[in-house]
Amino acid sequence: SQQGEEDPQALSIQEGENATMNCSYKTSINNLQWYRQNSGRGLVHLILIRSNEREKHSGRLRVTLDTSKKSSSLLITASRAADTASYFCATDAYNDMRFGAGTRLTVKP
Amino acid sequence: DAGVIQSPRHEVTEMGQEVTLRCKPISGHNSLFWYRQTMMRGLELLIYFNNNVPIDDSGMPEDRFSAKMPNASFSTLKIQPSEPRDSAVYFCASTISRGHGYTFGSGTRLTVV
Numbered sequence: 553s554q555q556g557e558e559d560p561q562a563l564s565i566q567e568g569e570n571a572t573m574n575c576s577y578k579t580s581i582n583n584l585q586w587y588r589q590n591s592g593r594g595l596v597h598l599i600l601i602r603s604n605e606r607e608k609h610s611g612r613l614r615v616t617l618d619t620s621k622k623s624s625s626l627l628i629t630a631s632r633a634a635d636t637a638s639y640f641c642a643t644d645a646y647n648d649m650r651f652g653a654g655t656r657l658t659v660k661p
Numbered sequence: 662d663a664g665v666i667q668s669p670r671h672e673v674t675e676m677g678q679e680v681t682l683r684c685k686p687i688s689g690h691n692s693l694f695w696y697r698q699t700m701m702r703g704l705e706l707l708i709y710f711n712n713n714v715p716i717d718d719s720g721m722p723e724d725r726f727s728a729k730m731p732n733a734s735f736s737t738l739k740i741q742p743s744e745p746r747d748s749a750v751y752f753c754a755s756t757i758s759r760g761h762g763y764t765f766g767s768g769t770r771l772t773v774v
Contacts, residue, residue, distance in 0.1 A: 585762055594665075594752060595704075597762035640704065644759065648717055649694070651704040 556584075556641040556652030564658040571628040573655040575641030576621075584617055585642045586626050589654070595640065598626075633661045667753050667766035674773055679741040682769045684753030685734055692759065695728055695738050696752040698768070704752075710736065711759075743773045 559574045575584070583602045587595040601608045601617045601624065608615045614627040628635055638654040666685040674680050686693045694709040708718040710730045718728070725744070730736040740747055750770050754763040 583760060587763075587765075594765035594767045595754075595763075597764065600760075600762050602760075642763075648706055648709060649763065650706055651696075653703045 556643050556650065558639070558641055558652045558655040560655060561653070562656040562658070564660065565631055567631060567633055567659055567661050569631055569659075571631050571635070571657055571659070573626045573639050573641075573657070575624045575626070575652055577624075577641075577643045577652075578622065579643070579645050581619075581643045581645050583644045584615075584624050585644065585649070586613075586615060586624075587640045587642060587651075589638045589640065591637075598639075628657075631657075631659045633659050635659045665753055665755055665764050665766035667751075667769050669769060670767065671770045672772070674743055674771070676744055676773055677742045678773075679739065680743045680747075680771060680773075682738040682751050682753075682771070684736045684738070684766060686736070686753070686755030687757075687764055688734065690755035690757050690764070691733075692756045693730060693736050694754045694756075694763065695736070696754065697749045698752060699749045707738070740771075743771075745773045748772050 556575045556577045585600045586598045589595045599610045601615050612629045617624045636659045638656050640651045640654045642649050642651045668683045692711050695707040697705045707720045708728045713730045728738045750768045752768045754765045756763045
């Protein structure tokens with residue numbers, strides 16, 4: 553069963569714009585992770601944020617975590633056509649890690 | 662490092678046949694996971710191992726599915742007998758320990774006709 557739910561399900565933007573994806577979850581977590589999946593490929597780990605952290609940066613990626621609201625957001629700044637992919641949040645709840653349904657991001661050149 | 666290696670990349674089989682999917686995790690990673698991805702159900706955790714021991718197999722759909730990890734460098738997921746509804750992409754992932762990111766293999770696309 554899935555734990556996280558991403559919002560929106562699909563997002564289409566122009567190159568250079570920022571993209572924001574949200575994730576909500578239901579149970580207490582140890583950490584939350586974001587992954588990218590290009591069509592027909594495996595998932596690639598982007599960033600991990602622990603439950604005691606509120607914000608984390610990695611290059612053009614910014615992740616926030618609000619454990620009181622059980623939600624997280626992923627911001628991709630200055631998007632590129634190569635960022636076109638599906639993005640998944642995954643919640644690590646001590647015993648296993650479960651993925652949301654993903655947000656399909658399309659960046660138009 | 663070659664990453665997580667899965668084989669075969671594609672498998673087409675007839676209903677009722679046995680299917681075996683294989684995975685070689687990254688050397689030194691202590692946890693291994695099998696996921697199934699479909700359009701309808703998304704990514705589902707089937708089973709995970711820690712230090713070669715199955716920890717949670719509650720995601721295995723039914724008795725037709727079984728998984729083994731005989732040593733730290735090899736795991737199999739077996740479906741016997743296979744059914745058309747088993748058609749999906751099966752991913753193997755490994756991590757050095759809980760609390761770290763997972764490295765996924767390229768997946769096995771299984772088609773049962």
